[in-house]
Structures are given as C-alpha cells and as structure tokens.
Amino acid sequence: MKATASSAAPSAAPNGSDGTGEKRTINAELWHACAGPLVSLPPVGSLVVYFPQGHSEQVAASMQKDIDVHVPNYPNLPSKLICLLHNVTLHADSETDEVYAQMTLQPVSTYDKEALQLSELALRQTRPPMEFFCKTLTASDTSTHGGFSVPRRAAEKIFPPLDYSMQPPAQELQARDLHDNTWTFRHIYRGQPKRHLLTTGWSLFVSGKRLIAGDSVLFIRDEKQQLLLGIRRANRQPTNISSSVLSSDSMHIGVLAAAAHAAANHSPFTVFYNPRASPSEFVVPFAKYQKAVYGNQISLGMRFRMLFETEESGTRRYMGTITGVSDLDPVRWKNSQWRNLQVGWDESAAGERRNRVSIWEIEPVAAPFFICPPPFFRTKRPRLPGMPGTCVLRFQRPNTYASYEVIIVTINSKPVIYSVDMKLVSFHLLIKLHTYLCSSSYYCGKACGLI
Template identity: 55%
Template sequence: MITLSLPSANGGTKILLSNPLIPSLRLWVNKETDEVYTQVTLLPLQEFSMLNEEGKEVRQERNGSSSVKRTTPHMFCKTLTASDTSTHGGFSVPRRAAEDCFPPLDYKQQRPSHELIAKDLHGVEWKFRHIYRGQPRRHLLPTGWSIFVSQKNLVSGDAVLFLRDEDGELRLGVRRSARPRNGLPDSVTEKNSCSNILSLVANAVNTKSMFHVFYSPRATHAEFVIPYEKYITSIRKPISIGTRFRMRFEMGDSPERRCAGVVTGVCDLDPYRWLNSKWRCLLVRWDEAFMSDH
C-alpha cells in the first residue's frame, strides 16, 4: 500500500491510496541507462475512514497469505575494479558467489570451464565463458565480458549483479555509481511534466478514477512515496514538542551518521500552498555533540 498526500482546492488535503485489488506497482527499466523506475497506480478515496477500512482489509489479506512460502534467490553484487573494466583479464568472481550463483564446474578437469548465458533487464542474452584458473586459482569470466562492459559503458565503481532464480535462469543487472538527475526515459518525462501530472490528479479526484505516477528511486528521495503502514503509524502517533528526535544524516563524502535532538516546533511544510497538510515540518534543536562536529 502506498499513500500520497496532495493539496486540495479548499486548502486541505486529499489522501490517495493505491487500490489493493489491482496491480498497484509495475517495475520498468530505462533502455538507455539500465536505470529502473516504478509506475505507481493510485485511486482517490474521499473519506479518511475509508483509509482505515482499507487498511484492515489489506492486513487481513496479508495475514491470510502469510503461509505462502518465499525463497531467497541466489545472487551477488560486485563493485567493478579497474581490472574488471579493462580489456584484458575479464571479470573476477568471488569463489563463494560463483559457487552459489553459477552452475557447478567439474573440478576434476584440468581447466574447469563452461558457458554461461545471462539475461539483462531488457531480456537480452549475454554469453560468457566461466573458467577456474590462475595461480592461485580463481573464478573468471574472460570471454564475452569485455563486450558487455563496452556496450553497457561500464566504468570502475559501477556495480554488476548476478541473480539465479528458482528455475535456474541466470539474470544480470548493473547499477551505475553516478546517480542520474532523472532516471526516467525522455518519453515518460515529456508526458509526465508537472502540469500534466497535476491535471491528471485533479481529473482523477473529480471522477474517482485511477491515475499513474512514475517514480525513479535513485534519482529522487522518497519523500512523498512511503509505506502505507508507516504513514498510518505517523498520523496515529503525532510528534509533539519536546519529543526526542533521531535521524540519519549524510554530508558529502563523509560516512552516514545518526544525529539526535529535541523537537522545538511543529508547523506546516508550506503554509501557503499546503495549509494543514498531513506532511509536517519539524523544528529540531540538535544535541551539542552533533553540532560541534559540523
């Protein structure tokens, strides 16, 4: 379940809830960059009480389906080194990762090897030669790897992920080190400009019909797309002045830290456009230990 809060014409807010009876999330991939993005389907609800009833139904459905067995796929992710992206040597695979994800090699052979076929997010098949050689011995993909690196424009610092599903099919994906300014394809961006989105939302609210929102998780922070139950918890337990507040903090290249302080004020995020919005702005007096470091 996903919630989205938007300003209404009278200055209040409309709460929009994805319909649990339809596929509310669809995952896509940008053909140009291999960046993944999401299509979220939302349905306007008029009354807040309906939100609670919807939540009860969803929790009942989840409880009823809790007996469904879920298995963890075999996968590994490796950040590429300079040697991995060079035209010589191929891709060096950690032994444990190779034995978990790739079909088993016959170690009785003098030079154990076989051919791997992996599909990327677009369904394109890539062929590699998996070999166990060297001194000391290690797992390598010497053949086919340079073509993959060249066509995907991979550089040192990018990451490659291999995943084997229950049927044994090998999947392949990339994650670039540089975050995109906009992970959506140009065709999607042009159709989903700010004015177009607001027009679609307004029409959906008036006609009580579904609408779609496209979201790129790496290009933008998830400030307005949050788990449904997290949203319900936050409005049932509002933060008051004097509450101890903790959050994660990142600055430049410094490692992530946890900072703490005391809430000294609670106000509207935007009192002009979003008056009485469910999204609140917190004023926090940070602890001296945190402030002295910055």
C-alpha cells in the first residue's frame, strides 16, 4: 500500500515493484528497533544451529494452524542442523511493515575455527543502546479527531529541540520508515498543561499504516540525527490468516523437505525468520547453543532467569523453575532439545508466558536456598481448595520500610520459598522466614508478615 498523493506521501523513490525484496538495504537500526530488544541475528559467516522444529512452529504460528497429521515424518532429518550462515538480509513486508530476515544456511559436517569464533562473537556483541522511544497508541492517538500525544520525555530525547521563544513552539518533522518513505508531521508544543503533539500529517500515517489503538509506534534518531519511525502491531490476528497460495500442510512439508534436502546434499537453503510471529528463534549461534548445553547441568527444580520484552520495548528478567524435561513432540521429534524443558514461572499473574523453553534461552541461577529433590511437581496436581500452589507474600522490615516479596510454592504438600529478587533478600532472612513458615501451619492467601 502506497500512501495516496498528499503532503505526507513518500518523497523517496517508490520501490515496491520487484519481487522478493527492496532494492535499498533496510536500515538495520530501525529493523532491530521494530524487531524488539531480544532479537539479535548471528553474524554472516558464523556457525549456527538450525532447528527445523522451531521453523515449523513459526510457520504454524503464521498460518494460525497446527501441524496436521498429513505432514509426514522426515526420519532422516535430525532435530538440529549445524550450518554455516552464508547470508542475512533484512526485510519488511510492504503491506504490513512486519519485519523479517532472510537467511541462507548451509549444513556442514566440519567447520573451521573462524566460523566458530564468529559465532562466539555473537554472544559478546551488544548493540549500542540507541536513542529511541516506543509508545502504544491510545484511542485518542488513532481516532480521526486529533493528533498524536507525544510523551514528554520521548519528545525531548528524540525530536530536535523546539524554539521555545515561538508562540506556540512548533516545527516540521520528517521521518523515514522501513521502506524509506518519508512522512512529514507538524510537531507543536501547546495546550494547557503544555504538551508535545504531532498534528498535521499524523492521521495520514495512521490510515496509511492502518494503525489501531494498541499498536505501537517507535521513533529513533540515527547517527546522522535523522528521524526514523517504525511500527509494531499488537498481537491481533496473524497477518497471514491463510495464504491462498499453499496449504499449510505443503508449507510444513516445504520447510522440512527443504532442510532435509539441504542436509543430505550439504547444499544451501533459505529460511525466513519472522521475529514477531513466533516466540523462539530457530537459528541459534552455535557458541550460544554449545555453552548452554555443555555448560549447564539441568536438574529438576533448577531455578533460572529468562529475558522477556516489556510493553514499552524494554527487557525484564522473570524467574522460573524447571519442572520437567521431556520431548515437545515425542512422535515427530524424539530427543529433540527444542523446548524440551517444562517450566513454571514465579509470577503467574503475568500469565501468558510459555510453559516450555529451550536450554539456551535461560540463565540458570544457583538456588541460594532450597533445591527440591526430584520428582518435583506431580504433572497434574489437583488444586486443593484454600491451598494455592503458589502465593506471593510481602514482608516488610520495620526500620527501613523496605519490602520483600517471596514466593511460596506448595510442593509435596510442603511450602518451599523462593525470593523474587535474590539481591534484596539475604540468606539469613530466608532462613528465618523458612523456619517461621515451617513452624506455622499451612499458609494461604494474600498476607503481610513482619520479620
């Protein structure tokens, strides 16, 4: 979709005519901003591990459809392929602006030191924190009634400074999107109380990108002080509801057959990685994989942290416990390491976190207090009324008024205590707490204690 003729219409050369991609290379910074803080792509030339199972999962997520029984097994296709990453190109769907990466992989049986070192580089590389802000659009932002209310900090950090001697202070902003189209906005500082607004041009952007309340828009400033802007749609329906080109069965078969053929011939093949379509990356730096698999002793009850993306495009670590190790798909993918760890999360309120992860996604933490002997959870433990499996207690120190949250999990009818933040709760405090709880009868419900 091209914006229709108007002041905000793309001034750059339109470039949607050719087939697969864009002639210009996509701005990598903007691409990563849209992809989110957790996404990092392995360097070209490095060694990676490709998981066809994860790839299949992404297809299923995009098609909103599980793998069908008709999809055959590929007994000769291993659950993971060590590959050389020949090429990575960044793309954005011309209709939806959805970001994705195209990777060319080649299965290898031997590899040189350089490729291995490059994949280690991927672990150390941390992108410099860029100047950007991300805001989830409100009903007012997307209505035709008005413009876009810019959070104060965001405007001051990202936008060029206004001349506050003007009445009212205002300027014209130009920002380029992923397709290198330029959008023009009037940036004005007005109202009572004063606030930053984008007015003229904003509604064209909203309708052009078909944004609705709940979607996010993000602005970044590149090294040349130029504004770039991207969008991130809320998790509404998948963009490709049904492809009308290929049945989902054929798609799944295509993924598997392409990988199997490449593996058998050591020939290159191409995959699309769509970071926002599926929860897990299925092309993992080899060093990251190796370090996780050989560095971590997985045991039931092991505590770990894992990075998640926050509302506002930041990151946050959540804590969890390994509750089981088993095949995600025992029929098709026996002994696969793809999401073979069953986990429970400390904060159940946050809700929709996955109950299965792969070992390279987590950071084990040495449990400072209590490690349960296996078997840890019975898989289907009936919830006894009045005795929740998990509850959160808030304790307060009398002198400092600092408060600490601990998690009480009922295991084998015994309470086990986990701290939410290891840094704040001292070992002695936990011991005391443990003693206190063990001496008391079973505890349930919300409560505050004093230690």
